[in-house]
Amino acid sequence: MKEFLNFINGEYVKSASGKTFDNRNPVDNSVIGKVHEAGRPEVDAAVAAARAALEGDWGRMSVVERCKLLDALAIGINDRFDDFLQAEIADTGKPNHLASHVDIPRGAANFQIFIDTIKSVSTESFNMRTPDGKTALSYGVRVPRGVIAVVCPWNLPLLLMTWKVGPALACGNTVVVKPSEETPATATLLGEVMNAVGMPKGVYNVVHGFGPDSAGEFLTRHPGVNGITFTGETRTGEAIMKAAAEGIRPVSMELGGKNAAVVFADCDFQVAVDTVTRSCFENAGQVCLGTERVYVERPIFDRFVAALKGKAEAMTPGLPFDPATKIGPVISKEHQAKVLGYYKKAAEEGATVVTGGGMPDMPAALKDGCWVQPTIWTGLPETASVITEEIFGPCCHIAPFDSEQEVLAKVNKNRYGLATAIFTQDIGRANRMAQGIHVGLAWINSWFLRDLRTSFGGSKQSGIGREGGVHSLEFYTDLRNVMVKF
Ligand code: NAD
Numbered sequence: 001m002k003e004f005l006n007f008i009n010g011e012y013v014k015s016a017s018g019k020t021f022d023n024r025n026p027v028d029n030s031v032i033g034k035v036h037e038a039g040r041p042e043v044d045a046a047v048a049a050a051r052a053a054l055e056g057d058w059g060r061m062s063v064v065e066r067c068k069l070l071d072a073l074a075i076g077i078n079d080r081f082d083d084f085l086q087a088e089i090a091d092t093g094k095p096n097h098l099a100s101h102v103d104i105p106r107g108a109a110n111f112q113i114f115i116d117t118i119k120s121v122s123t124e125s126f127n128m129r130t131p132d133g134k135t136a137l138s139y140g141v142r143v144p145r146g147v148i149a150v151v152c153p154w155n156l157p158l159l160l161m162t163w164k165v166g167p168a169l170a171c172g173n174t175v176v177v178k179p180s181e182e183t184p185a186t187a188t189l190l191g192e193v194m195n196a197v198g199m200p201k202g203v204y205n206v207v208h209g210f211g212p213d214s215a216g217e218f219l220t221r222h223p224g225v226n227g228i229t230f231t232g233e234t235r236t237g238e239a240i241m242k243a244a245a246e247g248i249r250p251v252s253m254e255l256g257g258k259n260a261a262v263v264f265a266d267c268d269f270q271v272a273v274d275t276v277t278r279s280c281f282e283n284a285g286q287v288c289l290g291t292e293r294v295y296v297e298r299p300i301f302d303r304f305v306a307a308l309k310g311k312a313e314a315m316t317p318g319l320p321f322d323p324a325t326k327i328g329p330v331i332s333k334e335h336q337a338k339v340l341g342y343y344k345k346a347a348e349e350g351a352t353v354v355t356g357g358g359m360p361d362m363p364a365a366l367k368d369g370c371w372v373q374p375t376i377w378t379g380l381p382e383t384a385s386v387i388t389e390e391i392f393g394p395c396c397h398i399a400p401f402d403s404e405q406e407v408l409a410k411v412n413k414n415r416y417g418l419a420t421a422i423f424t425q426d427i428g429r430a431n432r433m434a435q436g437i438h439v440g441l442a443w444i445n446s447w448f449l450r451d452l453r454t455s456f457g458g459s460k461q462s463g464i465g466r467e468g469g470v471h472s473l474e475f476y477t478d479l480r481n482v483m484v485k486f
């Protein structure tokens, strides 16, 4: 039985309370380890260690020295690629082809990309004449914000954690990470790489536990934390913003979505079908950018529904390392019940179930796993629960549309505004739609194609702020103005 310990000041520590909770593998719901739940004493110790590092060796390092360590971290993750892969897959049950092509490589790349950003970013400077005839030079200097709390979800554990730890460290901050209770493994393992590359103690800390009345709440309410960066549900984001209000701490929020794909009749049909298959079903639909509402122009509606049905039915569920596996389980029994609850609701609200709608029939050894069928509905009104609420499962509703204005209005009538994917060969229409849909991220004839130098984040209730490239500096640094008179 594995043990997942907190990582504080460069050391693995149990919780003083002795409290642990189970870490389960969603493919069969078996217990794979015990996680040591951090209480207030461990969170206090982690924040104190992060503060001391800031005021110690780490705080005195030059940008170049910090960047050497970030580079070593990226190399260190890749050197232990297989350990990270096994750990991520055991926690999430995701297929090997996904974890090995997306989660782990991006986990390493997230350290590398911010080296270039931090080394090349500049600030403003102005000269002016003063009333007494002298000169004044004012210039901006970016300083680290301080101790950053990083609160993470379970869907892309290493990728989403390092997406925040990378820029935080590049900018000279120290971090206390609270991974999801569902996926403690890779954040814990990263502590070993931190020590191996010689990262000063206290720069990277990990505390395990839940949200309310546990490590998440203790950390986000902690007065020693200078900023909170969070990825997760919008409702949790609201709770964290309330905690951040105490002491006026800034937040960066990457939250939920109810993303739409819009498929015009003039699209490259195969590209649209293949891409929407990915955006609906990849990672068992547990991608914040994933599509749960598909709008298809009427002339190709029936053909598109039939093609997506074929793709959904070809998504063979199975063990992560079986090359035949196209889809893994969802993260937990609790999440499985939530997704299946929406499947039931869709049927009750009058949906036509094109495919799926329940649990797949799995072999005996996997029967207790958190499996759900890829599911497609048609025929629901725009007010239906599965069209308005985020499900975070492998499912979508497909509706026909007749005009650009009609579909734009439908897509925008939602409280979320994270991402969209538009399929058309008409470049003017593609850009009109991308600029008309209220989202932080718009893909044209593609989906989840990333350039890490660009902004990432959501509009409306999908988030606050942007991270990525130079945009990360807005949150991870404080911009100071210095005025010199001479
Ligand atoms: P969640 O909000 O339930 O949990 C996220 C983290 O917050 C966990 O570590 C949890 O323990 C912690 N937490 C919960 N309550 C807390 C509290 N009161 N105080 C402090 N911490 C607390 O989200 P999840 O179920 O892990 O992830 C799925 C959600 O994340 C979906 O809504 C998805 O859309 C969203 N998500 C968004 C993005 C994005 O970039 N916008 C990326 C990935 C996931």
Ligand code: 6OD
Residues within 6 Å of the ligand: 155, 156, 160, 163, 286, 287, 288, 289, 450, 456
């Ligand atoms: O690619 C990224 O940088 C990113 N933050 C992806 C988020 C995916 C959500 O599940």
